[in-house]
Amino acid sequence: VPTETVPGRDADALVARALTGERAALARVLSFVDGGGDPARAVSRAVHARTGQSWVVGITGAPGAGKSTLTDRLVARVRDGGERVAVLAVDPTSPFSGGAILGDRVRMQEHATDDGVFIRSLATRGHLGGLSASVPAAARVLDAVGYPWVLIETVGVGQVEVEVAAHADTTVVVVNPGWGDAVQAAKAGLLEVADVFVVNKADRPGVRDTVRELDGMLELAGHGRGWRPPIVETVATDGSGIDALVDALRAHRGHQESSGSATARRRARVADELRAIVAEQLATVAAARGAGPRFDELVAAVDARTIDPYTAAAELAGPAAR
């Protein structure tokens, strides 16, 4: 496709079409973002001025905790209130053309006829900035095209996924009843990032113990940010507790906006994204410097012992690295 070779112009045109509500254009724009490099850059520039209206909710927790079902219930409830909502499913483990897309298709069926819902997976395997760059960028696109709610659902609890969820405006940590689940969440670093706890599958035995465990850990941790994370019990499969969860999300949003904490959180997200982009750009430089005639000369010189590897590398890295 020839348009792929002019990312800047193509991105502007696609973004314009996405802004009119054209879903295929939006999907394509998000593919650019997920792929990184120049197209992602062009998209970011094109949407940036229109952003700043969405509330981003991160939903994380161990695999199997019921995050997808919970997210689907949240989507339905937000739609009941008449607001539009987008979902970014973050799944670095499944290949972009495989599991993630298939997952979208299955889940999209329920909302397929609803223009107010947009669901998309990000896999981000191909480029160096990775999820830390692409998730905030994708969320900004959805913001710019007019989704007031953007839900970021992580599949696992890897370090990067926890970071991505932690930099949402509101971070929801999902656990299940059962001895030790709360402790596992704490070990994964989820206690510190949770604004709202959900004990999902709350029709199972052990729910009281898990709530008590979380409560105890929260008591020990204190709540220095002026917000004590509420613990909401849900049964996502039948919709129980979803109203309480929506109330908790709105309460947290209200607190963040009135306390000014929302700004700090948003800036942490931007900082993370900037660092990821800088790292990506410098890695591209490193790859370019590790090839070519001068590189070959320096390799030969090191091999001939007329120069040592660190001196040679310093020349390759250039003034930037001094």
Next chain:
Amino acid sequence: VPTETVPGRDADALVARALTGERAALARVLSFVDGGGDPARAVSRAVHARTGQSWVVGITGAPGAGKSTLTDRLVARVRDGGERVAVLAVDPTSPFSGGAILGDRVRMQEHATDDGVFIRSLATRGHLGGLSASVPAAARVLDAVGYPWVLIETVGVGQVEVEVAAHADTTVVVVNPGWGDAVQAAKAGLLEVADVFVVNKADRPGVRDTVRELDGMLELAGHGRGWRPPIVETVATDGSGIDALVDALRAHRGHQESSGSATARRRARVADELRAIVAEQLATVAAARGAGPRFDELVAAVDARTIDPYTAAAELAGPAAR
């Protein structure tokens, strides 16, 4: 320790002591190399001019194939011939202060009273250049202090470990008898990098099948480098086949030196190392750029939508990234 704060001078002094045969100094020098950064750089500069005499043998294969026992047998056989030998055990999975060192101690006992043997683990978890930078650098130190044989034994067959082994002067791939082991080795990319195959535990059933499998795969692959990897059967636990393995190593060395392939291989090793060092230096730059007053200003500007993230990141990355 105050000397740790002047890596250059300290490294020169330590290298000088290591060159006189002081083992504690050599161990310390290798710790500097494994830790990366300025001390590694200082060591590299101090030893570089004295290198170029060693033959580096990489020994790789699946965990449990018997690589350690085989390495120990090789060490004993080389010592029987009166030559000095050093072993670098590459184990990125075990923490430097834990398993790797403990492993050294257990294995060192056998050779503890022999000044002609030096065994050392590299774990290299702390710095960004990682094994690709530290293994060749450590091998060069051992070269400089006068070990004509340096054996690099990898614990696993991760991508980096395979690369490290592949850039040795001679790469030995160890498999075991049993249906599919040769296929697994091929899948891990070991077929392409093997100069010598060892079927260890050759007293077990299935050895003929495994040799036939390897033979068939070698036939299919051709041997464009003018060298067809021999397949040596060993029982490392009782020493069977070790003589044949030493013969195969010497034959490969002879071929490499007479054909000029040794130079190409050595240069590939240097190129890999240079790229790793450049990547490390640029990553350090990226970390430095992702903090400080200007970084905070740019984050605020992105948040205020007066600049987009990619433009901000381009300023942070500097001219190097343009």
